[in-house]
Structures are given as structure tokens and as C-alpha cells.
Amino acid sequence: MPKYDKMAYASAGEMIFGTAKNPVKYGRDFTVGGGQVFPELVPHPRPGTEATKKTLVKEYEKMVTDVLDRCVAIGIPGIQIELEHVYQMTKNPDWGGEIASATKHLQEEYHRKYGLKSGIRATIADYRKPDEEDIRNSVAIETSLKTFETSAAGGADVLSIESVGGKEISDYTIVRQDIRGTLFGIGVLGSRDMEYMWKKIVDIANKYGVTPGGDTNCAQANVAMFMAGGYQDRSVPHTFAALTRAIAAARSLVAYEQGAKGPSKDCGYEDVIIKSITGNPIAMEGKTCACAHSDLLGNLVAACCDLWSNEAVEYHDMFGGTTVAVFAEILGYDVALMNTAIQMGHEKVLQELMVQSDKYRDTHGFILCPENAYEIGKAIVGNNTSYYARAKAAAIKAGQLMLGDSKLQMSAFEKESLESAMRTLDSLPEKEEDFISECADIYKKLIPGFTLANYGL
Amino acid sequence: MPKYDKMAYASAGEMIFGTAKNPVKYGRDFTVGGGQVFPELVPHPRPGTEATKKTLVKEYEKMVTDVLDRCVAIGIPGIQIELEHVYQMTKNPDWGGEIASATKHLQEEYHRKYGLKSGIRATIADYRKPDEEDIRNSVAIETSLKTFETSAAGGADVLSIESVGGKEISDYTIVRQDIRGTLFGIGVLGSRDMEYMWKKIVDIANKYGVTPGGDTNCAQANVAMFMAGGYQDRSVPHTFAALTRAIAAARSLVAYEQGAKGPSKDCGYEDVIIKSITGNPIAMEGKTCACAHSDLLGNLVAACCDLWSNEAVEYHDMFGGTTVAVFAEILGYDVALMNTAIQMGHEKVLQELMVQSDKYRDTHGFILCPENAYEIGKAIVGNNTSYYARAKAAAIKAGQLMLGDSKLQMSAFEKESLESAMRTLDSLPEKEEDFISECADIYKKLIPGFTLANYGL
Amino acid sequence: MATVANYANIFTRYDLIGAGAAKGAMVSSKDTALQKVLECVLEGDSDNIAAVVNEALATKDPMTVINDGLIRGMNEVSRLWDEGEYYLPQAIVASDAMLQGLDICEKKLGQSLEKKGTVITHTAEGDIHDLGQKIVNALLRANGYNVIDLGKDVPVDDVVAAVKKNKPVMVTGTALMTTTMTAFERISNRLLKDGFETPFVCGGGAVSLEYVTGYKLGVYGKDASQAPGMANDAVNGLGWTDMREKWNS
Amino acid sequence: MATVANYANIFTRYDLIGAGAAKGAMVSSKDTALQKVLECVLEGDSDNIAAVVNEALATKDPMTVINDGLIRGMNEVSRLWDEGEYYLPQAIVASDAMLQGLDICEKKLGQSLEKKGTVITHTAEGDIHDLGQKIVNALLRANGYNVIDLGKDVPVDDVVAAVKKNKPVMVTGTALMTTTMTAFERISNRLLKDGFETPFVCGGGAVSLEYVTGYKLGVYGKDASQAPGMANDAVNGLGWTDMREKWNS
Ligand code: B12
């Protein structure tokens, strides 16, 4: 059940990069949200190295060394490294553990030698298949939880996951521009699944004395955003993707209600809304994650970040060094600019520049600029009667905001798609139970393998 | 002989990114220095594709298409593409010409369809060997000049080169921390060679009605900076590299004295000094050229740029698209932030953030921050009696600035290296002819193949 | 707070260029019943398709409703999609409606329309990124193919066994991770060893033309919308080398 | 104008950590003449080396001056460089001085010291980025090797011919462009065809371990300072596979 009923900040104007109401501290002298932005670098192994534990551990050691070396070369004060598990690292719990441990040893060495501050996030792969198995009792969930333990024991400071509850519904509905089903898959099923998963993750984090980080709606809102794509793509309307993002905020919030403390997971673009509600530090990604995907809010999304990430880059050579070093350097300078602004008292000016760069570039940036994100946050906490109610309220608020600002231009097609979604949202039942039973009827027929039992219903 | 005898700007405070006293206009609706910063994207072909003209042209067509597509996907208003010749493109003049022409056709198509503004720079490879051949009469120089012509005829809007005059000396002296020889190689020989080369390049540009861009001291100051490297490198002292940069400014200026109009060549870190003197627009590169090399002034170097470049990235796949698209996106957002600042009247604040990020990170950033660059510029125009005099004055001014600011920390070794170079500089003869004959004696003995005749001496 | 003087210097809304020039559907039928079927398909109206198809079947034979209503409508949808008029969702909901209508017609016919051929689809072992595959499935079905959907995270063995058993005209693979796409090469080797030369169309986010054309049988699929055209080629007897020539160069 | 409150939150000057802990040279000689030679080498003082070497030769035999003055000094320079006390220029100017002194001693000896072996160096065809090669040359010479410097932009044919003619213990290649480094593989193939198994150490900015270990004979050289050690290995009979094992894994 929803818990948050008020905003952490009195106004959007209070929100800024580098500072969170509730900073977190871990790793080697590493504080997130305590007045300074740090980079979060995500390295990915080359294809083939996943063949054995030995080759994969070695690959990670090389990548991590390159990152730490580059930090020392150009003076980056601290860095978080995310071990974003490829399948093999989660599937084999000891692999994930050993890679965390190797990373920690290297970070300790650089901390000792140079005072380089550092932290490690482990993001365990959620490879449950909601349309094929009992996602509350399967080898996949047991293995994932096991890997959370080995990672925490091995050296991870923060635990994260990109959980997939409700994906069987949203995969079907997003490509059909069906807002009802998307609300159901993310807002209701996703939230319920997170409640279930995050209780367990927080327990593990507490058991090992590490920090439960946060989740992301990668499986759903990012699918919509990714498919909406650039200006010329015609896969999913951008307005639809923006609504999906608002819904995602109501869902990803559940992690914190279950005890997660942040920093949130980088690819959760909804995190700025979550920061406005929880006051927890957030990891964000934008222009410098172009190595992993394109987006239309490359600057704006940094407006309130506490960690600034590249999402993921595969290990390869470039003229200027390996990709992981190259992206550590770019991120390092990005955060240096933000930290300079903080030190000079110009952080609000820089934030405004980030915002104005992208607020009217596309709908996604528009709803995620601090003022609008804050309004969506208010809609969420103001409708905390059910996961459904708050997710729906978030979407409606986002829609109203988009329709209400004449500077935000939309093509006729995009606008019609938004208005049509708004009509549907308005027509939905008041009560969660009614909505659930309505959706259950519809989607059980349409989606093979979908079962309410997976969500405790 | 030196021409500039005054500064283009009344003070450093007048200099800002996006605006130059003398904007240039070319290509498809493309104005550089006219109040807006544009990205300059430099794609490099994959090894193997240089085998035949056909494969190389095709490689460029793919790369250019990816870049233009990404511009349209995320809304970048305009872009310059640099064709930085690999050897084969200059060696075979028709290859360079055909690639320029293919690029132009693609840019025209996107301009027609979307209004995407664009320009093309061709940077012809200077593969003369000053220690092995008559560099004023060799196959290499004839071929290079031929390729300037085919490029201009094919579609290049701006012509550039990284000329190598004096490299045989500086290669010897930089790795020996010999400031006298470095001053000779860059300040005297480099300048004289540029005078010779740039007359010819400007003639070709005029013949074809294209813009003579500018040169860079890549062959010398970048060698020093590159070797000085990061904080842990021990190849060349950072202070020595900074002196080299100041000298380079006096040398690269010669292009504009011979008629070049800018934009300058991206990798000329000395260009900010040149802008202060000439008022011509400059291309710069910093954090987002980490794909090509690391530097210690990633943000600061953008303070006065008119084009913002990635220096070079080899064509490969990344999760988020091809490298050339990825770097176009990052550059695109970098300039969007600068342009937002311009539109909001906050450009001086953003500039100050860039500067403070790196002014005290390392000596290179220190001497290139607008105030200090301006002072070095003044030393150059105030000593315009000879190439030698102004280059020496630039170095001495840079050294004084470094020694005069207590916030700029240096290790004992670095400081001693600077002071020792300053002592040498102070001890050098007054007159250029004396200096030349002193150096001629010394280096003719030490450097096989070195001949004064190559420099009209 | 300062305001922005001119957004045009910051970004260009290329998406708005030429917007409003929408031309809309260009097919219609003089027959009112068929016109309704056409409209239902064009609008992807699954709620009403059954009713209008049944209405049309009252006066027309099933093959007419199929050809002049359902398939004609779907062809127009494809055109609209290809030309950027429709977005993917319009194509998918249209195909949903079309397939429902087809079902009704086939029941009335007393037999299924012959499928153009069988295609096996799967997402690589270790990979649960199956959305691309789901789109491929939908588009192949809308184009008259029998799709055997092996699902996601499918072991190499299972893919090979399914091909041997069903002898499809084409098999597809989706992978979004560079660390799972390596399964494709193993599948290809196994199939070849057993004498199968089935074109193996591989796609997905992390997968590249360079990689897929590095092993035999592999044809790179950049966009799900290519799948039906590729299947048509396979049915028409093009081998994997021809297909690679056609689609990958 | 606002000022920065705390630079430590923006960057960390890792270069200043432990600075000042410099320990300096740790060798000295009880003999004043040899002490002067040592100092000249340690300081890379080419201006005075001739004088002090001649002075030492007045009382000592050339082999003593070489071993206890010049070479001992150079070894200490190498140590100081390895430990980050000296920068590259100190190593290079020391070696310049040392080689000058050696010249004088050899004249006095009436014969050249035997070289440890011959190494051929070159920069790839089409490439004029030869600074790395020049550093390699200097360091190899300082370590007693006979270096045949083929220069830059050297055609494949010329490299192959020089190897055949001089039968060096090792050949090196420098390339800074990915579009010129491809010459290395061609050289390797040609040498192998003619039965040469000379270790071929390749380095330079754009060149990677992955690339160099992709063809036979290739050993990847990351830093010029490795060249003397590699040459020593070659002299000691290590083949390219052993060297690759030792230096590249
Ligand atoms: C959404 C997403 C997810 C969702 C997937 C939801 C879903 N419905 O499938 C979730 C959250 C589950 C997820 C999980 C993970 N993900 Co993920 N994910 C993405 C993301 C952002 C978008 C993928 C997507 O849905 N695209 C939209 C679909 C429609 O595109 P598509 O599948 O590529 O298909 C198109 C074409 O490729 C083509 N196509 C595809 N197949 C075929 C077949 C044929 C025959 C043809 C013709 C065409 C074709 O047609 C489609 C267009 O029409 C990508 C980013 C990226 N750059 O790709 C990362 C990405 C793929 N994920 C990544 C990772 C690492 C993971 C995790 C391991 C992270 C973790 N530790 O939790 C887990 C994986 C667990 C597992 N074992 O699989 C990495 C992979 C990096 C790598 N090493 O290769 C990526 C690149 C993100 C990153 N970090 O940069 N992810």
C-alpha cells in the first residue's frame, strides 16, 4: 500500500543537483546527495568474456582499473562504479560476488594510495518471466536473491534491480497505445511486484549492512521512451511515452516505501519526481549516456541529479583510451561543472540552463523539468489511497501539464494521441478493485500466460 | 613577418563562446561566431576501409548519414563535419575530393528536407618529412596542395591543415625539456613554414571561393601536452607543456596573417589566445574529445569556442548507436547548454563555471583561461618585431602568470622545471638573427637531416 | 528569472516539419458492408470487428470479405505505416482486428486460409528482452505466416530441435545483449552441421550487421517491419546468401 | 563575481600527493673523478661530460670509467625514472650524456664496446607520427643496442628487406593511425613466408594489444620504456610467443 503522503520539498525551487534531503553514505568516504555530484560509471564486458568466470572477472578488473586510473589522471574526486549484471553474473551467484569483491579491492587500493572516494552499486538482473512462471517462487527469483547476497557479501555498497513485474502486460499495451493496460501493468502490477521484491531486497541489505538503492521502470517507461525515440521515429507517440513516465514514478516509489534509501538507479528517468517526494538522492543519466541510448532531454535530466551516469558502455579501445576511461572522463567534467556551480553559488542558474535546453524539445523533458515533476509528485502523494489511484493521478496531471503549456508544441498526431489517452484515463473506474477486475477480464484473454496470482491477486 | 599589432578585444571580459568579432559564413546557412555555438563532428573510418576508394567513400557516406540522422533525431540546429584526412585521402587527391563531394550531397539533402544547417571542413594531411626531404619542393607538398584543390572543388567549405614545420627540432627538444630548441622549432621554424604554406592555401581557397580556416600546433604543443598527460604521467613536465602552448599561439597566428579567416582547427588549444588577437571564430575541443585524447581542461577550453568538437572518433557500434552518432549527440547537448546561456543572457556565468572548473586543475588550463590567454595575446602583439620575439614573449608571459598566482599549485619538480625554463628564456639573445644562428649551430649537429633551407634560411 | 529569447538557436523541432500534411487512408469500398470492414481494420477497432465482419458475411462469401475487406485494409495500413502516416501501434491494432476478422471468416469457410509458410521466432538464451520478437510475431502473423513462438531465454538446443522438427522457411533470433547474442553463432553452427540452411534472421538492440554477417546463415534484421518481406523472400526460394545480399548491403 | 568556496569538491590534485618525498640519487663514488662522471650522467649534462670523462680517463682505464661511471650512472637514472622520481627528459638527456662519454672511452679503448644486438625500428607506411619510435631508439641505444632506424613512412618492402639483410634480434613498428597499422600484419606475413620468426614489437597510440596479438610475430609494446627489456629477452632467446606471454598477458 502507498505510504508517502507528502512532499519532501516545500517547492520545486528547493530541488537541486548534488543535494538531497536524506544523503546516504557508504563505500570509501562516499556521500551521495551531500552537496556534491559524483559520476557513476557503468562498464560492460565484451562479448565472449562472459564464457567463464575467470575471463569475466579479469575483464572487470581491467575495466575498473582503467576507470580508476582515469579518475586519478584528471583529478575526479570520487566515483561510483555500477556492476550492472549481465545475465551470467546473476545466473551464477558466485560470479556476481567475485566481481564485486575484485572491484572493491581495486577501489580500496586507489583510496589508500590517492584518497579517491568510491562506491559500488550492484544491479542484479531480474530475469523472471511473468508470463511463463510463478514469479514469486521460481528458480529465477531464488537465484536473483542469492546473487543479491553474494554481491553484498562480496563488496557491493548499494543494491539495485530493474524489476519486471507487469512487463507481460505493458509489452502488449505499449505497442498498442493502450493507456489503460499500461496503467495496469505499471501502476498496479508493477507496484505490487515491487512491494514484494523490495521487502526481500531491503532485508538482504540490512543483513549485510549495505545500502538498498532503488529500482527503475526500465522495463516499461524506458521501453516506451526508447520506442518513442527521436523526432522521426514512428513507433510510439512521444506523448504516450510521457504519460507512461508519470505512471512509472508512482510505481518506482514503492522501493523507498519498502525501505530503499537511494541513490536510485540511473536509468529511472522518473527519479526526479521521486526525489521531490522522498528527498532521497538520485542517479540520473542524459547526454553522456548516449553511448547506451539516445534521449531528448540530455541536459534537463541532470537538473536534480546526485549521481550522473553513462548508463552502460561496452569495453573497447578508442583513440583516447578505452571506452570506460573515456566516459569516466566526460562524466567527470560534467560533474565538475555542476560542482563548480555549487561552490560558486550559481547552481540555480546552471540548473535553469539545463532545463531550458530541453523543456520544450520534447514532452519527456517537459514533464520532468523540476516544476512539472514536482506537480506530478504532488498528484501522487495527494492520491495515496491506492497504487492505482496515485498512478492514474500522475498520468492525468502529466497530461494536463502538457496540454496546458502553449510553448510545448505537438504535431496533430501527437496531440490526438494524448487527448485520446486522457479521455480513456478519465473514463476509468474510481476504485482500484474495479479497475483490477476490469483489466483482469480484458488481459487474461489477450495475453497468454498472464496470471493475477503472480501479483498476489 | 608578424602583422598583428593589437588585440581584437578591449578586454578578456568581452570574449565569449558563440560570438566572434569576425564571424564567417559558408556551407548551408552556416555561420560560425555569429552568436551561436555549433558542434563539429569528426568521424574516422575503420581500419581496412582505407583499402580502396570505393570502400572508403562508402564508409564516409555511412558515417555522415549517421551523424545527420542523429542531428535530426534530437533537434541539433546545425553541424559541421570535419573530414580529417587519413593518409590515403591526401595521398590520393581524388579520394579526398570524392569524399568531400559525397558529404556535401548528403548535407544538401538534409538541408533540403529538414533545414539542417551544415558545413564541411577538410583537413589535408601534411605528410612532409622535414628531416628527410625538401619540404618546399617534394611530392608530399605537391600532393597535399593538389588535395586542397580537389577537396575545395568537391565540396569542402573550410580548408585546414596541421602543418609540421619545425617538428624535427621539437621532437628532439620536447623529450629533452629543452625550451630553447622548442622555441626555435615552433616559434621560428614553425612560423616561417606556416607563412610559406598558408600563402598557398589561401590562394587555393580564394580560387575556389571557399574559406581558409586555420592551422593548429598539433605537431608540437599537442605533443607536449599529450606527453605531459595526466597527473601521474612523467614524460614531460606540465609546466613545460604550458610554455610550449604559449609559444604555439604566436606560431598558429601566422595562418590568419596570411589570410585565413577561421574557424580555427579544433585541436589547437592555443586558439583562445588567437581569438583574442584576431577576433576570428575558433573551433575548440575538450571533455567531449576524450574519445581522442584526455586533457586537464575539459570544461575551461569551451569558454570562448565558436565550434565545439570531438577531435576524432573511429566508426564502431555502441549500444546507443554508432560512435559518430553518439558523439554528435553529446556535442549537440553541450552546445545546447551554451546556446541556452546565450539566449538567457547567462553566458558569462556559464563561462565562469567552465573556467573555475579547470583553472587550477593544471597549468594548461591556467594559461588558457580567458584572462590569462588575453595577457599572453597582449605579449604577442606587443612584441611583433619578429616571430622569435613574440613567441619568446608569449612563453615568458605564460611563465610569469604561472609563477604569479599562488592558487596554482605545482609540485617541486614542476616548479623547478618551469623556473629552469624561465632562466633559459631570459638568457636568450635579443635579436632573431642571433637566436637563429645560435640554434642552427646547435641543432645541425644534433639532429640528422635538419636543414635551414627548408625554412628559407 | 531570465527567459529564453529564441529557442530556435537551442533546438529545432524537426518533428514538426511537414506536420499537418497528413493524407489519410486512400482506399474505400463502394459496398457499405465492406467499407465498414475496411474502416474497422484501418482504425484497429477490435471491439467492433466481429460485428461488421458478420454483417458483411451475411451478403458476401468469406473470401470476398477476406480479400476485399480485411486484407485490402491491412495493405493500406502497411502503406500508411511505411509512409510515416501511421505509427507502429496503428499497424499493430489493425493487425489485431484483421486477425480477429480472419478467424470469423475462416470458421465460416470451414477451413483455415493456407499460411504462406512457417517461421520460428525466439529470443536468445539468457535474454528476456523479447519485445522486438513480439513485434516480429505480430507483423508476421498479420502477413499470413504461421509463427511458432519459442519465447524468450530459449536454449540453443531448443531452437535447433524446433527447426529440425518444423522445417520453417525462416528462423529468427532476437538478442539485446552482446553477451547473449553469441548464442546465434552456436545455433548457426549446429544447424549447418545437421545440413540445415534455413535463413536465420537475427536482430535486436545490441546486435549489429557486422556481427550477424560474421557467421553463416545469418541475415541481419534492423527493424521488425522487415520480417514479413524477408519471410516472403525465403518463401520465394531466396537462400541466406541472397537474402544477405538483398537486405544487408 | 562569485568565487569558489572549495576547489576540493571540483577536482583533486592527485599529482601533489606524496610530492616532496623525493629521495634523489642513491649512488655515489668514493673516487672524485668517477663521482663527477656519475653526476654528469645523473644530470644529463652533455656540456661537461667530455671534460669529466677525459679527466677520469687520465687516471683510470676506459672499462672502469664505462662500468663504474657511465653505466652505473645510467642504471641509477633508470631506477629513478622507474620510480617516478625522474621524468622521461631526465632519462633521455642522461642517455645522451652517457653515449657521448662512451664514445670517448671507446676511442681510447681503440674499439667499440660490443653491442648487445641489433634492433630495427620503423614507423609504418603512410604514418609520420614517429616520436614514439624516436624515444624507442634513444632508450635502446642507451641500453647498448645497435639501432637501425629506418625512419617513418617506411614501405613494407623496405622493412622486410632490412630484416633479411641485418637479421636483427628484434624489429619494432610504430603506428599512430588505425589506417596505417594494418601494414604490420602485412610485414608479419611476409617475414613468416620467408622463414623469419623475428619478434616484431608493435606500438603507438592507436595500436592495441588486441590488434597486435591478432597476427603472428606481433608483440604489443605499450610504452617505449619496455623496449630495452624486450630486446634483452630477444637476445636471451625468447621467441615471439614467449615474449607475448610475458609482456602481453
Ligand atoms: C527496456 C530494456 C530492458 C527491459 C526489457 C523489457 C522488454 N519488454 O523487453 C528490462 C528492464 C527487462 C531490461 C532488463 C535488462 N537489461 Co535491458 N534494456 C532495455 C532497453 C532500454 C530498451 C530495449 C527495448 O525494449 N527496445 C525496444 C525494442 C522494440 O527494440 P528491439 O528489441 O531492439 O527491437 C527492434 C529491432 O532491434 C528489431 N528487431 C529485434 N529483433 C528482431 C528480429 C528480426 C527477425 C528483425 C527483422 C528485427 C528485429 O526490431 C525492433 C524495432 O522494430 C535497452 C537499451 C538499448 N540500447 O537497446 C536495454 C539494454 C538492452 N539492457 C541491458 C541490460 C544490461 C539489461 C540487464 C542485464 C540489466 C540488469 N542487470 O538488470 C537486464 C537483462 C536481464 C536478462 N537476462 O535479459 C543493456 C545490454 C548491454 C549489453 N551488455 O549488451 C542495454 C543495452 C542497456 C544498457 N545498459 O545500455 N532491459
Ligand code: B12
Ligand atoms: C601529435 C600528433 C600529431 C603530430 C605528430 C607529431 C610527431 N612528432 O609525431 C602531427 C601534427 C604531425 C600529426 C599529424 C596527423 N595526425 Co596525429 N596525432 C598526434 C597526437 C595528438 C599525439 C601523438 C603523439 O605524438 N604522442 C606521443 C608519442 C610519444 O606517443 P606514441 O607515439 O603513441 O608512443 C608511445 C607509445 O605508444 C609507445 N610506443 C610507440 N611506439 C612503440 C614501439 C615500441 C617497440 C614500444 C615498445 C612502444 C612504443 O611508447 C610511447 C610512450 O613511451 C595523436 C593523439 C593520440 N590519441 O594518439 C594524434 C593522432 C594519432 N593523429 C591522427 C591523425 C588523423 C593525424 C593526421 C592524419 C591528421 C591530418 N589530417 O592532418 C596527420 C597524419 C599525417 C600522416 N600521414 O601521418 C589521429 C589518428 C586517427 C586514426 N584514424 O587512427 C590521432 C589519434 C588524433 C585524432 N584525430 O584523434 N599528429
